[in-house]
Amino acid sequence: MNEQANTPALAVNDKVPQVVFKTRVRDESVGGDNPFVWKDVTTEEIFDGRRVAIFSLPGAFTPTCSSTHLPGFESKYDELRAKGVDEVYCISVNDAFSMFQWAKQLQVQKVQ
Known part of the structure; x- marks a missing residue:
């Protein structure tokens, strides 16, 4: 609970x-x-x-989220897909504009 x-x-x-x-x-x-x-x-x-994996972050552009969290899921995306996950989603408290720019800066191609 x-x-x-x-x-x-x-x-x-x-x-x-x-x-x-x-x-x-x-x-x-x-x-x-x-x-x-x-x-x-x-x-x-x-x-x-669909079977999806959802992870959340404290915030876009924060040091650990930028260096470890999001890049980690991006790098493991294909492994998750091989295990039957249809899609991987990242959620945070940030607005859509910030999340878009952050993903663009990190060159995220797979995680939604």
Whole structure:
């Protein structure tokens, strides 16, 4: 039990709670230097029928997260896929803009 949130912890093979994520997606019809739009995406759309690994971080651009956490999952991505994981997701308290720039700086290609 997660005492702070007063919710049970998830275990392997549990379904994630229904949540709506605010995401930024490229939309070339927008044009200009910032061709992105906001899109609501549900946990069901992302995770339903898939086996995923989700890890969280204290924050983008922090020393340990930048040198160890995210690069570690990126380097082990193919091993996780070989074990039946469909996708690997990183979550943090940061906004979508910060996470995008951080992943770009670290040259992350596989972890979502």
